[in-house]
Amino acid sequence: MRCLAVVTVLLSLATGAGIGSQAGAPAITDSGPPIGERVPDFSLIDQAGATRTLASILGPNGAMLVFFRSAEW
Amino acid sequence: MGLAAISYDTPETLKAFAEARGITFPLLSDRNSETIRRYNILNQGATGRSRGIPHPGTFLVDARGIVTARSFEERYQERASAASLLSRLPEGAAAGSDSSRTETHHLILTTSISDRRAPPGTRVSLLLDVVPKPKMHVYAPGQQDMIPITLTLTADAAFAAHEPRLPKPEKYFFAPLQETYLVYSSPFRIAQDITIAVTPEMRKRPAAPGASLRVSGTLRYQACDDKLCYMPQELPVAWTIELQPMER
Numbered sequence: 360m361r362c363l364a365v366v367t368v369l370l371s372l373a374t375g376a377g378i379g380s381q382a383g384a385p386a387i388t389d390s391g392p393p394i395g396e397r398v399p400d401f402s403l404i405d406q407a408g409a410t411r412t413l414a415s416i417l418g419p420n421g422a423m424l425v426f427f428r429s430a431e432w
Numbered sequence: 433m434g435l436a437a438i439s440y441d442t443p444e445t446l447k448a449f450a451e452a453r454g455i456t457f458p459l460l461s462d463r464n465s466e467t468i469r470r471y472n473i474l475n476q477g478a479t480g481r482s483r484g485i486p487h488p489g490t491f492l493v494d495a496r497g498i499v500t501a502r503s504f505e506e507r508y509q510e511r512a513s514a515a516s517l518l519s520r521l522p523e524g525a526a527a528g529s530d531s532s533r534t535e536t537h538h539l540i541l542t543t544s545i546s547d548r549r550a551p552p553g554t555r556v557s558l559l560l561d562v563v564p565k566p567k568m569h570v571y572a573p574g575q576q577d578m579i580p581i582t583l584t585l586t587a588d589a590a591f592a593a594h595e596p597r598l599p600k601p602e603k604y605f606f607a608p609l610q611e612t613y614l615v616y617s618s619p620f621r622i623a624q625d626i627t628i629a630v631t632p633e634m635r636k637r638p639a640a641p642g643a644s645l646r647v648s649g650t651l652r653y654q655a656c657d658d659k660l661c662y663m664p665q666e667l668p669v670a671w672t673i674e675l676q677p678m679e680r
Contacts (some may be wrong), residue, residue: 390487391472391504397497399470403438403460406446411436411458413497421494422434426473426486430441430449430459 398424440465440484473504503555512555512625515546519557519623528559534667538568538655541667549674552634553627555594558671560622560651567657569617572601578613579654579664583624586648590634594625622651628673638675645673 392398400413416422436458439446446459460467465484468474473486489504490512503512519528528544535541539562546557560583564570571578585593599621601614628634628645637643648670655662 391502392491392499394499394502396499398491398493398499399467400497401438401460401462401467401470403462403467404443405436405458405460406443406450406455408443411460416434416436416458417493417495417497418434419495420433421492421497421500422436424491424493425435425437426468426471426490427437427439427488428482428485429439431445 436460438462438467438486440468440486511553513547513550516555516557516625519546519559528557530672536665536667537565538662538665539564539570539653541651541669543669543671545671545673547673549676550628551638551676551678553630553678555625555627556673558624558626558647560624560669561619562616562622563619564617564655568655569602569604569613569615569657570653570655572614572616573598574601575614578661579652580614581616581622581651581653583622583651583669584649585624585626588645588647589629589631590645591626591628591647594627597623597625628675630678634675635678638677643675645675647671647673 398413402410402412405411416424438460440462441449441459442463443461446461449455450459462468465474465486468484468486471486471491473489475482475485475487478485487504488511490502491499492501494500515528528546529548531542531544533540533542542561542563544559544561546559547554550556562570562581571580573580573582581598583596599616601616602618604613604615604617605611606613626647637645648668651667651669652664653667654664
C-alpha cells in the first residue's frame with residue numbers, strides 16, 4: 360500500500376499559480392487515448408539509467424501510468 | 433500490476449526525487465515531452481520553464497495496453513486518488529477501507545471508502561456493495577413506477593459530489609404482469625465519488641489534530657421477490673475521511 364501512498368503524493372503535486380485549464384481550450388478530460396484504445400508505445404530512460412518500454416512496464420494485470428508535472432518544482 | 437510515472441525531468445532529477453521519497457517503481461524521463469505529446473496531453477498553455485509539461489493524470493491499462501480507466505481533472509488542484517482509480521476496475525472490487533455492514537430483510541449493504549485519509553482536492557470513492565438476498569431484487573435507476581436505488585448525500589460545502597457509477601442493470605421479466613423491469617438481483621457496487629473542496633477553510637482544517645470530514649446520507653431502495661414487493665426502505669450511511677495537509 361506504500362506504493363499507492365507515493366502515487367497519491369505524485370498525483371497531488373501542485374504547481375505554481377497560473378497553470379491549469381485555460382478558458383476556451385478543449386476539455387483535458389477529452390484528450391488522449393480514451394477507454395478502449397491502446398496507449399502509444401514509448402521507450403524512455405528511468406532514474407537508474409535503464410531503458411524502459413511500455414511492454415516492459417505492463418504486468419499480467421496491466422499497469423498504471425501516471426503523468427506528473429515535475430519532480431523539481 | 434505495473435506502475436510507472438512519466439515527467440519531463442532528467443534521469444538525474446528523477447533519481448534524486450526517487451531516493452528522497454523511497455520510490456522504487458520506474459520514473460521515466462520524457463525530456464523533450466515527445467511521449468507527452470504522443471499521448472496528446474501536452475499542456476499547450478504552459479510557458480517558460482513549464483513548457484512541455486503534461487496535464488497531469490493517470491491511465492489504467494490492461495495487459496495489452498488498452499485503457500480501462502483514466503483520470504484527468506479540469507482543475508489542477510483536484511486529483512483522483514490512486515485507490516479511487518483502482519476501485520473502478522473489476523479487480524479493484526475488493527472492499528475499500530473502513531467497511532461497515534448493514535443487513536435488512538432484503539439485502540446486505542457494506543459501505544467502505546477508497547481512502548481513509550486524504551488532503552483537500554483529492555477525489556475519493558465512497559463504495560456501497562449491495563448483496564440482494566435469495567430471490568430478492570432491487571430496482572435500478574431508469575425503472576419507472578418503482579423506487580430505484582438512490583444514494584442521497586447530505587450537502588456540505590466541504591465536498592462536491594460527482595455522478596454515482598452503477599453497473600448496467602439486468603432485465604427481469606415478471607410473467608404475471610407480462611412486464612420487464614430493470615433490476616439488480618446479483619451483488620453489485622455503487623461508487624459515489626466526491627472531491628474534497630479546496631477552500632481557505634478546508635486548507636486550514638487538517639491542522640487541527642484528528643481533523644476529519646464526515647459524509648453522511650441515505651440509500652433508498654425498493655425490493656421485491658418473485659411473489660411480492662416490499663415497502664421502500666431508507667438506510668442511513670456515513671463515511672469518515674481523515675484530513676491530511678495539502679502538499680505545498
